[in-house]
Amino acid sequence: xxxxxxxxxxxxxxxxxxxxxxxxxxxxxxxxxxxxxxxxxxxxxxxxxxxxxxxxxxxxxxxxxxxxxxxxxxxxxxxxxxxxxxxxxxxxxxxxxxxxxxxxxxxxxxxxxxxxxxxxxxxxxxxxxxxxxxxxxxxxxxxxxxxxxxxxxxxxxxxxxxxxxxxxxxxxxxxxxxxxxxxxxxxxxxxxxxxxxxxxxxxxxxxxxxxxxxxxxxxxxxxxxxxxxxxxxxxxxxxxxxxxxxxxxxxxxxxxxxxxxxxxxxxxxxxxxxxxxxxxxxxxxxxxxxxxxxxxxxxxxxxxxxxxxxxxxxxxxxxxxxxxxxxxxxxxxxxxxxxxxxxxxxxxxxxxxxxxxxxxxxxxxxxxxxxxxxxxxxxxxxxxxxxxxxxxxxxxxxxxxxxxxxxxxxxxxxxxxxxxxxxxxxxxxxxxxxxx
Amino acid sequence: xxxxxxxxxxxxxxxxxxxxxxxxxxxxxxxxxxxxxxxxxxxxxxxxxxxxxxxxxxxxxxxxxxxxxxxxxxxxxxxxxxxxxxxxxxxxxxxxxxxxxxxxxxxxxxxxxxxxxxxxxxxxxxxxxxxxxxxxxxxxxxxxxxxxxxxxxxxxxxxxxxxxxxxxxxxxxxxxxxxxxxxxxxxxxxxxxxxxxxxxxxxxxxxxxxxxxxxxxxxxxxxxxxxxxxxxxxxxxxxxxxxxxxxxxx
Numbered sequence: 152x153x154x155x156x157x158x159x160x161x162x163x164x165x166x167x168x169x170x171x172x173x174x175x176x177x178x179x180x181x182x183x184x185x186x187x188x189x190x191x192x193x194x195x196x197x198x199x200x201x202x203x204x205x206x207x208x209x210x211x212x213x214x215x216x217x218x219x220x221x222x223x224x225x226x227x228x229x230x231x232x233x234x235x236x237x238x239x240x241x242x243x244x245x246x247x248x249x250x251x252x253x254x255x256x257x258x259x260x261x262x263x264x265x266x267x268x269x270x271x272x273x274x275x276x277x278x279x280x281x282x283x284x285x286x287x288x289x290x291x292x293x294x295x296x297x298x299x300x301x302x303x304x305x306x307x308x309x310x311x312x313x314x315x316x317x318x319x320x321x322x323x324x325x326x327x328x329x330x331x332x333x334x335x336x337x338x339x340x341x342x343x344x345x346x347x348x349x350x351x352x353x354x355x356x357x358x359x360x361x362x363x364x365x366x367x368x369x370x371x372x373x374x375x376x377x378x379x380x381x382x383x384x385x386x387x388x389x390x391x392x393x394x395x396x397x398x399x400x401x402x403x404x405x406x407x408x409x410x411x412x413x414x415x416x417x418x419x420x421x422x423x424x425x426x427x428x429x430x431x432x433x434x435x436x437x438x439x440x441x442x443x444x445x446x447x448x449x450x451x452x453x454x455x456x457x458x459x460x461x462x463x464x465x466x467x468x469x470x471x472x473x474x475x476x477x478x479x480x481x482x483x484x485x486x487x488x489x490x491x492x493x494x495x496x497x498x499x500x501x502x503x504x505x506x507x508x509x510x511x512x513x514x515x516x517x518x519x520x521x522x523x524x525x526x527x528x529x530x531x532x533x534x535x536x537x538x539x540x541x542x543x544x545x546x547x548x549x550x551x552x553x554x555x556x557x558x559x560x561x562x563x564x565x566x567x568x569x570x571x572x573x574x575x576x577x578x579x580x581x582x583x584x585x586x587x
Numbered sequence: 588x589x590x591x592x593x594x595x596x597x598x599x600x601x602x603x604x605x606x607x608x609x610x611x612x613x614x615x616x617x618x619x620x621x622x623x624x625x626x627x628x629x630x631x632x633x634x635x636x637x638x639x640x641x642x643x644x645x646x647x648x649x650x651x652x653x654x655x656x657x658x659x660x661x662x663x664x665x666x667x668x669x670x671x672x673x674x675x676x677x678x679x680x681x682x683x684x685x686x687x688x689x690x691x692x693x694x695x696x697x698x699x700x701x702x703x704x705x706x707x708x709x710x711x712x713x714x715x716x717x718x719x720x721x722x723x724x725x726x727x728x729x730x731x732x733x734x735x736x737x738x739x740x741x742x743x744x745x746x747x748x749x750x751x752x753x754x755x756x757x758x759x760x761x762x763x764x765x766x767x768x769x770x771x772x773x774x775x776x777x778x779x780x781x782x783x784x785x786x787x788x789x790x791x792x793x794x795x796x797x798x799x800x801x802x803x804x805x806x807x808x809x810x811x812x813x814x815x816x817x818x819x820x821x822x823x824x825x826x827x828x829x830x831x832x833x834x835x836x837x
Binding site: 534535536538539540541542543544545546547549550553554556557558559560561564 | 635636637638639658659660662663664668669671674675677678679680685688689692693696728745749
């Protein structure tokens with residue numbers, strides 16, 4: 152099984168991947184070697200205890216190393232929020248210039264596909280790519296790095312604020328079926344830069360068959376910089392999705408992350424950040440909506456390395472059918488990280504008897520003067536609230552729908568970007584209450 | 588309008604109501620008073636259809652129909668309204684959306700057209716004045732971050748919008764300062780109609796200075812131990828409930 156990946160790697164190294172710079176080819180080689188050792192994680196691995204990736208390992212999905220598929224602008228429209236945002240589109244993992252739009256970028260901002268960045272931003276890419284998301288203990292990151300070939304590079308120079316969001320759209324069509332995509336993105340914000348980046352993972356071929364998206368995004372957030380990062384996972388119901396976001400934060404920087412996960416048969420989203428400068432902080436929020444036999448797994452990891460940093464986490468989930476949610480929130484407070492202020496909350500609403508959630512807060516605190524709290528709740532719709540609504544004449548079904556929507560609404564309200572907030576609120580209302 | 592006969596009810600196998608008989612006619616205001624734990628809030632919640640209580644005996648007839656067979660939403664659609672002692676917070680649903688949804692459900696049940704948000708806003712302007720509420724409270728989530736007084740005023744606002752035939756106020760006066768009490772009582776009085784009735788459940792006589800009852804009933808240990816006119820409330824205020832507790836035991 153691993154052999155098939157090694158053979159794919161051989162072919163890729165000789166053909167599609169040959170154009171990369173020397174250092175990138177060396178990085179890929181060490182990554183495939185590491186993957187050969189690690190293999191796919193099993194549920195004996197603590198980080199994968201609740202989620203078996205056997206379906207991915209057994210599916211024999213071939214890396215898509217050459218361009219395939221075709222997506223029309225009109226097919227993309229349902230996944231877009233505005234027609235004047237900066238936008239890079241990748242079809243079946245490969246950059247599509249015709250669907251992309253970067254002509255209105257302000258000075259000091261580059262948004263370009265990886266191949267172009269190798270030529271135009273060689274030093275920046277070499278300095279950061281592969282330096283943040285370690286594959287030492289992460290099979291999927293190792294696999295992504297081994298097949299590193301395409302993705303987005305975003306660079307915002309010091310003091311520049313990018314007013315309009317930058318939207319990275321990873322869309323697949325029927326040609327992706329039985330294939331695997333390994334997009335790799337890099338976001339670098341220099342001192343006091345500010346940007347909003349969305350990553351959307353979607354498909355135009357619902358029901359066509361299985362494929363794997365295994366994406367990695369590395370982010371370097373400089374001193375005093377602010378990155379808002381939104382990840383919207385809307386893959387097809389048969390897809391497998393592993394998405395890792397890994398950030399390093401400088402002094403007084405801010406990361407605001409939101410993960411919305413609703414697609415895929417099996418998905419795992421990793422949101423990691425290291426708070427490496429004093430006074431910086433991260434807000435990691437998310438919403439997962441599961442149904443049928445879906446597995447939706449989130450792992451967050453916040454490393455408090457320096458003193459006086461904050462972290463805030465609110466993850467909510469609504470699980471119906473026989474869906475399975477996992478939330479594992481790790482917070483490590485290093486011995487030097489005094490005055491750490493951390494709060495983590497995970498609330499899950501179970502709509503059916505068969506739905507289940509494994510929630511595991513994991514706080515490891517090695518400093519003595521910190522304030523860290525965590526809380527997790529799992530519940531069903533509140534009968535008192537249902538009665539309250541019914542006592543006002545609202546029928547039982549509508550009351551349930553509204554309360555289900557309302558459960559999700561408060562975490563959606565934390566999204567500052569109005570177009571995305573309103574869009575996700577409407578989608579959630581449609582899903583649970585049949586109206587927008 | 589409402590005829591309660593020998594009503595018995597339990598919650599978690601504990602008998603709370605032990606045979607309540609009470610008749611309420613259109614145009615009347617009835618006060619149900621009693622010490623803590625006497626069953627008066629239970630009575631209010633059973634009339635509204637709370638699922639936590641099991642009716643084990645007796646009957647409740649509302650406008651000639653068996654009230655106990657109706658779902659809570661049907662009762663509301665037929666004109667029964669309960670102002671909650673502890674109004675529920677519903678994060679994520681705006682007060683305006685909630686009120687309009689309820690209003691339209693009740694209009695639908697009456698065979699009337701649903702109203703659009705614009706015409707509903709006009710209606711709200713008028714109703715909000717009644718309880719001296721600020722328009723900003725409509726955009727906030729239902730009861731979220733409302734003070735005790737604001738929550739109770741919001742209950743009366745809902746009552747004003749839904750125009751019930753039978754309004755049941757469950758300890759609406761609890762936790763209110765005198766100004767808020769005056770506003771709430773003023774709202775209730777303004778909503779009284781000859782074809783509607785009100786049941787005021789309260790621990791204290793104070794509210795009855797503002798909402799003057801035609802009848803006062805004292806509930807002790809799941810039974811009505813005494814009924815009278817508004818003078819009975821004043822007597823309770825002066826003497827407390829102990830003398831009735833003693834009578835109930837004896």
